[in-house]
Amino acid sequence: MITIQNISKRFGKLQVLDNVSLTLNGGQCVALIGPNGSGKTTLIKSILGMVMPQSGALLFKGNPVGQQWEYRRDIGYMPQIGRYPENMTIGQVLDMMKDIRKVPEAALDRDLFDVFELDKMLDKRMGTLSGGTRQKVSACLAFMFKPEVLILDEPTAGLDPVSTELLKDKILAEKNNNRLIIITSHVLSDLDDLATEVIYMQEGRPLFHKPLEVLKEETGTDRLAKAIARIMAKQGMKKGVTTV
Numbered sequence: 026m027i028t029i030q031n032i033s034k035r036f037g038k039l040q041v042l043d044n045v046s047l048t049l050n051g052g053q054c055v056a057l058i059g060p061n062g063s064g065k066t067t068l069i070k071s072i073l074g075m076v077m078p079q080s081g082a083l084l085f086k087g088n089p090v091g092q093q094w095e096y097r098r099d100i101g102y103m104p105q106i107g108r109y110p111e112n113m114t115i116g117q118v119l120d121m122m123k124d125i126r127k128v129p130e131a132a133l134d135r136d137l138f139d140v141f142e143l144d145k146m147l148d149k150r151m152g153t154l155s156g157g158t159r160q161k162v163s164a165c166l167a168f169m170f171k172p173e174v175l176i177l178d179e180p181t182a183g184l185d186p187v188s189t190e191l192l193k194d195k196i197l198a199e200k201n202n203n204r205l206i207i208i209t210s211h212v213l214s215d216l217d218d219l220a221t222e223v224i225y226m227q228e229g230r231p232l233f234h235k236p237l238e239v240l241k242e243e244t245g246t247d248r249l250a251k252a253i254a255r256i257m258a259k260q261g262m263k264k265g266v267t268t269v
């Protein structure tokens with residue numbers, strides 16, 4: 026569904042994405058992981074057209090996107106930190122988005138709106154919301170228009186454990202609906218139940234892109250965190266670095 030071909034991005038002298046090529050398909054839940062500053066958010070923003078790479082191409086359903094932005098209607102994005110007009114209420118933000126997208130009420134996905142009980146908070150102003158409630162609004166908006174692709178940047182950050190499980194259930198349901206889901210998270214245990222594929226970014230490149238099952242088999246463990254720790258330890262040994 027999404028093909029990234031040789032994308033490179035520099036900010037000044039800093040090479041943030043270095044000739045990245047990836048293919049991502051419907052029905053996959055892709056865990057995009059890696060250390061701070063390895064280029065995960067920049068990669069996501071390149072897919073969304075929010076960052077313009079210096080070179081490379083992005084194909085959506087086989088078509089190069091070029092300067093055409095229509096494809097973005099098919100992507101739901103949950104940013105790391107959702108920014109909204111602080112004086113607007115939750116209800117006004119949701120209505121504004123519905124107006125812009127012009128999707129009839131009956132065609133909307135209300136699952137997260139219902140399970141997060143946002144109807145009880147419609148009059149609350151965005152500027153007064155807790156971090157977790159802001160995340161719930163962002164999650165609700167990302168799924169509301171039934172996009173074919175969902176890009177979720179640290180979706181569980183700030184969510185309480187019950188809300189985290191509710192969101193994970195929704196992510197799994199949409200994966201089973203043949204959507205493509207891309208998730209970044211530093212909470213690797215959250216990804217264990219969700220991911221079908223793992224992309225590990227390091228210094229602007231995918232160090233590997235593999236099905237989670239293959240990764241677990243190769244490393245002889247059933248937890249993503251342990252698998253990553255084993256790979257990093259091996260890498261450290263190759264470079265002569267001591268790991269603790």
Ligand SMILES: Nc1ncnc2c1ncn2[C@@H]1O[C@H](COP(=O)(O)OP(=O)(O)OP(=O)(O)O)[C@@H](O)[C@H]1O
Pocket residue numbers: 036039041059060061062063064065066067068
């Ligand atoms: N607009 C920008 N201008 C200059 N540098 C930037 C910009 N956006 C990102 N960077 C730099 O690019 C590098 C990669 O950042 P990015 O946010 O993609 O990393 P990340 O892997 O998502 O990190 P994290 O895990 O901390 O969210 C960082 O060194 C960051 O400071």
